[in-house]
Amino acid sequence: MDSCLIAKLSHYVNLTDADRTLLSSLEKEEQQVWAGEEVSGHGDLSKQLHVVKSGWLYHYTILPDGRRHIVRIHHPGDVLGLADIAYRHATNSLRSATNACICPFPKSALDSVFSQAPRLTALLFTLAVRDQVVLIDYLRATGRMSGRERVAFFLLDVLSRLRVTDHTIGDTFQLPLNQTDIGDTIGLTSVYVSKTMSQLHQSGFIDYQREKIRIRNESALAKLSDFKDRYANMDTSWFPER
Amino acid sequence: MDSCLIAKLSHYVNLTDADRTLLSSLEKEEQQVWAGEEVSGHGDLSKQLHVVKSGWLYHYTILPDGRRHIVRIHHPGDVLGLADIAYRHATNSLRSATNACICPFPKSALDSVFSQAPRLTALLFTLAVRDQVVLIDYLRATGRMSGRERVAFFLLDVLSRLRVTDHTIGDTFQLPLNQTDIGDTIGLTSVYVSKTMSQLHQSGFIDYQREKIRIRNESALAKLSDFKDRYANMDTSWFPER
DNA sequence: CGCGGGCTTGACTCACTTCAAGTTGTGTGG
DNA sequence: CCACACAACTTGAAGTGAGTCAAGCCCGCG
Numbered sequence: 001m002d003s004c005l006i007a008k009l010s011h012y013v014n015l016t017d018a019d020r021t022l023l024s025s026l027e028k029e030e031q032q033v034w035a036g037e038e039v040s041g042h043g044d045l046s047k048q049l050h051v052v053k054s055g056w057l058y059h060y061t062i063l064p065d066g067r068r069h070i071v072r073i074h075h076p077g078d079v080l081g082l083a084d085i086a087y088r089h090a091t092n093s094l095r096s097a098t099n100a101c102i103c104p105f106p107k108s109a110l111d112s113v114f115s116q117a118p119r120l121t122a123l124l125f126t127l128a129v130r131d132q133v134v135l136i137d138y139l140r141a142t143g144r145m146s147g148r149e150r151v152a153f154f155l156l157d158v159l160s161r162l163r164v165t166d167h168t169i170g171d172t173f174q175l176p177l178n179q180t181d182i183g184d185t186i187g188l189t190s191v192y193v194s195k196t197m198s199q200l201h202q203s204g205f206i207d208y209q210r211e212k213i214r215i216r217n218e219s220a221l222a223k224l225s226d227f228k229d230r231y232a233n234m235d236t237s238w239f240p241e242r
Numbered sequence: 243m244d245s246c247l248i249a250k251l252s253h254y255v256n257l258t259d260a261d262r263t264l265l266s267s268l269e270k271e272e273q274q275v276w277a278g279e280e281v282s283g284h285g286d287l288s289k290q291l292h293v294v295k296s297g298w299l300y301h302y303t304i305l306p307d308g309r310r311h312i313v314r315i316h317h318p319g320d321v322l323g324l325a326d327i328a329y330r331h332a333t334n335s336l337r338s339a340t341n342a343c344i345c346p347f348p349k350s351a352l353d354s355v356f357s358q359a360p361r362l363t364a365l366l367f368t369l370a371v372r373d374q375v376v377l378i379d380y381l382r383a384t385g386r387m388s389g390r391e392r393v394a395f396f397l398l399d400v401l402s403r404l405r406v407t408d409h410t411i412g413d414t415f416q417l418p419l420n421q422t423d424i425g426d427t428i429g430l431t432s433v434y435v436s437k438t439m440s441q442l443h444q445s446g447f448i449d450y451q452r453e454k455i456r457i458r459n460e461s462a463l464a465k466l467s468d469f470k471d472r473y474a475n476m477d478t479s480w481f482p483e484r
Numbered sequence: 485c486g487c488g489g490g491c492t493t494g495a496c497t498c499a500c501t502t503c504a505a506g507t508t509g510t511g512t513g514g
Numbered sequence: 515c516c517a518c519a520c521a522a523c524t525t526g527a528a529g530t531g532a533g534t535c536a537a538g539c540c541c542g543c544g
Contacts, residue, residue: 046477061382064468069382086372088477091470111482114364118357125356125363128370130328135377140303140311142385143429147532178490187385192532194491210490210541226306228333235288235330240353389500420522434500436523452509452522 003027004165005051008077009123011164013236019120022113027051027103039094039102046090048104049081055100056176059083059092060184070185072131073097073177075161082128085110098176118240126234134230142187145225150186151196153225155206155213160229172214245269246407247293250319251365253406255478261362264355269293269345281336281344288332290346291323297342298418301325301334302426312427314373315339315400315419319407324370327352340418360482368476376472384429387467392428393438395467397448397455402471414456 006023009015015023030053033039040046042061052074059080060070071092074080084090085107114121134157141153155175163169179197180190188196200206205221207214215221248265251257257265272295275281282288284303299316313334316322326332327349356363376399383395397417405411421439422432430438442448447463449456457463 061378063382063386067386069386071378071381083371083374083378085480086368086375086476087472088475088479091375091472092378107480111360111364111480114367115360115482118353121356121363122353125367125370126328128367128374129325132325132370132374132377133328133333135374135381136303136313136325136334139313139377139381139384140305142381144305144309144311180490189533190491191493191534195493195532198492230329230333233330234328237330238327238349238353240357422522431501432523433502433525437500437525440524 004053004077005079008165009127012126012234013119013123013239015120019117022117022120026105026109027053029104031102031104033057033096033100033102035096035098035100037096039096040090042090042093044090046081046084046087047107049079049085049107049110050094051103051105052076052078052080053101053103055102056097057094057100057102058097058181058185059094061092068184069187070181072135073158073185075165077165079124079127082124082131097181122239123236126236130230130234137228137230138186141225147188147192147196148200149225150188151182151193151200152205152221153227154182154186155215156218156221156225156227159215159218160231164231171216171218172212175211175213177211246295246319247321250407251369254368254476255361255365255481257362261359264359264362268347268351269295271346273344273346275299275338275342275344277338277340277342279338281338282332284332284335286332288323288326288329289349291321291327291349291352292336293345293347294318294320294322295343295345297344298339299336299342299344300339300419300423300427301336303334310426311429312423314377315427317403317407321366321369324366324373339423364481365478368478372472372476379470379472380428383467389430389434389438390442391467392430393424393435393442394447394463395469396424396428397457398460398463398467398469401457401460402473406473413458413460414454417453417455419453 003024005027006015006020009023033055039050039057054076057074057080058070059072059074060068062068080094080102083092113124141150145153158175159169159173162173179193183190183193197206197208201208205217207216221227245266247269248257248262251265275297281292281299294316296318299322300312301314301316302310302312304310322336322344325334355366383392387395400417401411401415404415421435425432425435439448439450443450447459449458463469
């Protein structure tokens, strides 16, 4: 019943009742999607954004020769498609990794947020910009780090994101992505991801089997991959009063 | 006398007089910086944003072992630091590539934009989001493309950005960055950038000497690197009326 | 019980790095 | 106007991290 969008945003600021009403209007409509299903393709008209209610999804692109790069992974409570509001056609494709439930809403719903709720606007802006900072972290990892460092970085990134909504999470989590997906996210092949993960296991950093990952030495991994948590804290002090 | 910020934004929407007044308040203060000078460092308190009046700058990060990645290159008319408004401390460092003139303004100036000018808010949002799409293009290039493709991509990206403000630009432009800088932007070493550029020259794609680049076969380069211009057109149709 | 997707492992290859020794061009001082 | 210094670029030889190819394994599922 509870909206995970509101839950996620409340993590960062206090929302007024008016804000909550406005936000829940974004979650009116629901859509079920299957694991592996394509939600929207590159080049589609991008008139809609989505809020994720449950499940994991990801945005990706295909290169002309067929190689794939996964751009961003999405969890419950995420607002998807902000990256596409600047263009008439979607610049990336969206696919569901698991069975999922998403709530589509039109781009134009944002204009009522912008004109009615400056504080919420600032928050959305901040979230978009946080995504940008995370993308930069990925860019730097992909551009300048070894495979081992990149895998470490990736696992910690997923873990930190899960912690935003699930405070009870310890060192173990479910990762509903296969090693090909992981490789396509950090610019490696699935073969090399496999070799790297087994090496990280042998060095005592992680345990894993199927979709379950256990981080055995988080601080060492963080040091290895120079990881900074971008999700836990954000600066909202400059926000307009209401 | 003319503001290049206003010039750049006018490329996308019609601005009211009120909008112009608000915008020019962001360019009240001026600061001169020298080529190679550090403007703000990673970890500094990030209370200020900047508008670039003249010159080239770039944001970069250093890895623990000293390797560098250049995250984003900035030109006149760009708004810098949007990526940092979500955090109390700067997540990346800013350095000037050439002598430059920049206009600092406080984060809090954004809140007056958000509460007074919904249309301008939408525009700023769109710009932030366009940067995100470009970062994604870089991420995909860095993660999945060969050195040759990456260099081609980089050169076309710079050219397209210059064209936003300079419509007279043909196939030749000034690139005030050395090959180490280029390599640090696309995840290569300076040695390999040199070899790749001379190879691109020999295949008839480009000419270059010192800081001058000539693109001899733009469409072939675009095909080679699967380049899409993200700067020329953006969707502003969903913007609030005023 | 057999099929198939995902994971592992090893042998081989190659794109890119590293190292190192030139070359070029440009600004500076005598 | 020359000489010297210096940064940027070039070029080649040698090394390596990650890719490719391919065979085999594991395990959940029909």
